[in-house]
Amino acid sequence: MEMKLSRGPWMRRQFTTFFSPFLTIHPSSFSSIPSTSIHSPPLTHSLSPHSFSNARSLSISAPATLQSSLSPTPSEGKEDSGIPMKGSKVLLKGMRYHELEKWVQSHGYRPAQALMLWKRLYGNNIWAQYNEELEGLNKDFKGMLAERAEFKALDLKDMLTASDGTKKILFTLEDGLVIETVIIPCRRGRTTVCVSSQVGCAMNCQFCYTGRMGLKRNLSAAEIVEQAVFARRLLSHEVGTITNVVFMGMGEPLHNIENVIKAADILVDEHGLHFSPRKVTISTSGLVPQMKRFLKESNCALAVSLNATTDEVRNWVMPINRKYNLGLLLNTLREELCLKHNYKVLFEYVMLAGVNDSIEDAKRLIDLVQGIPCKINLISFNPHCGSQFRPTSEEKMIQFRNILAEAGCVVFLRPSRGDDQMAACGQLGKPGEIQAPLLKVPAKFQTALEGASV
Incomplete structure (x- = not known):
């Protein structure tokens, strides 16, 4: 189905309020937006910029870099020094090590005390959440922490276990919002935690359940790390x-780039959690300016959600492509990866039956990734309530993979994990009564999608 948008004052107010930090809007642009049958109370921050892509004459000018419009987050304030706060207390997990060391010294304690605290927060199999778990620290120092510091940024709400052993953890934030984190065990001795970076998502990818939520807010670095x-x-x-850590949960990580880079720095610190940078993967739908910044500032791995081989299809299933199209996205990767030694990007390709899974798509994909050091993950589409799409058959996925492999591509089939608990790729979140709109299906794909909604 296609959801249309109102040209009334509420829609103008929502659009202007949410996007004013990075968009210039011409009022006359609203004169040609189609009418709608939606009559609901306003919900702030529930729609993405791409939700408006069906408006015929919407005139928008945007700066080169898409800025996050939601900082600081509701649960984290800032001291004048930039130190993250929770209420009147410093939020310990919101600081990099050098920031923690400086804060500890500012209260008259030695750097060695900061290192001991850091190791109890993140290492030594302690992962402290309470002052009582800081065994071995100076008594006066512990007293100061009890008075001035907060250990926890999240509260455990629930944990669900899927039939394949995948676990989905629901966390409640200080403002009452809920995020989801997934733990994926693997028999080969590798277990992955999939973390969220936002509550909801503004990108409105048409195959993703989280995208139905719209964007509620960014997560702080502490809220990301604590997952x-x-x-x-x-x-x-x-x-x-x-x-392994993958930033593939709720949200578009590079839309929250400041907190994501900071969280990644904390995750890989050798004195704490000590994840290998190559085993911390940041995923993006293709925000090109932020992607360039990430590749310059971080040694962590990058995954790019491609999911189409033509701009026509990607404009529909991933509206961000209307701003940063395939040519710009892939040429940027070619240029930037020339500057990074022994670095490969991971392309994620969700296979949608009758939409992007043809032999012609496979051949185009081979051409698109030429000259880019990369691996390709072929991902089965995971259905969810109201979805327009159907998963590609296993036989066709294998055929698609074989075409890529025969051309010399490094390619993997990624099976669904946790789908019986809505913990699989593209299934996280809980959309509210008002959802980001489904975009108009191109005519040539309407037959492929008939009867797909569940």
Whole structure:
């Protein structure tokens, strides 16, 4: 189905309020937006810029870099020094090590005390959440922490276990919003935690359940880091060492780039959680300016959600492509990866039956990635309530993979994990009563999508 948008004052107010930090809007542009049958109370921050892509004459000018419009987050304030706060207390997991060391010294304690605290927060199999768990620290120092510091940024709400052993953890934030984190065990001794970077998502990718939510807010660095800390604290004894982190949960990580880069720095610090940078993967739908910044500032791995081989299809299933198209995205990767030694990008390709899974798509994909050091993950589409798409058959996925492999591509089939608990790729979140709109299906794909909604 296609959801149309109102040209009334509420829609203008929502659009102007949410996007004013990075968009210039011409009022006359609203004169040609189609009418709608939606009559609901306003919900702030529930729609993405790409939700308006069906408007015929919407005139928008945007700066080169898409800025996050939601900082600081509701649960984290800032001291004048930039130190993250929760209420009147410093939020410990929101600081890099050098920031923590400086804060500890500012209260008259030695740097060695900061290192001991850091190791109890992130290392030594302690993962402290309470002052009582800081065994071995100076008594006066512990007293100061009890008075001035906050350990926790999240509260555990629920944990669901899928039939394949995948676990979905629901966390409640200080403002009452809920995020989801997934732990994926692997028999080969590798266990992955999939963390969220936002509550909801503004990108409105048509195959993603999280995108139906719209964007509620960014997560702070502490809220991101603590998902991995919780995973180790709760489940290491059950699933073994958690070795990998993927920023593939709720949200577009590079839309929250400041907090994501900071969280990644904390995750890879050798004195704490000590994840290998190559085993911390940041995913993006293709925000080109932020992607360039990330590749310059971080040694962590990059995954790019491609999901189409033509601009026509990608404009529809991933509206961000209307701003940063395939040519710009892939040429940027060619240029930037020339500057990074022994670095490969991971392309994620969700296969949608009758939409992007033809032999012609496979051949175009081979041409698109030429000259880019890369690996390709072929991902089965995971259905969800109201979805327009159907998953590609296993036989066709294997055929698609074989075409890529025969051309010399490094390609993998990624099976669904946790789909019986809505924990699989593209299934996270809980859309509200008002959802980001489904975009008009191009005519030539309407037959492929008939009867797909569940």
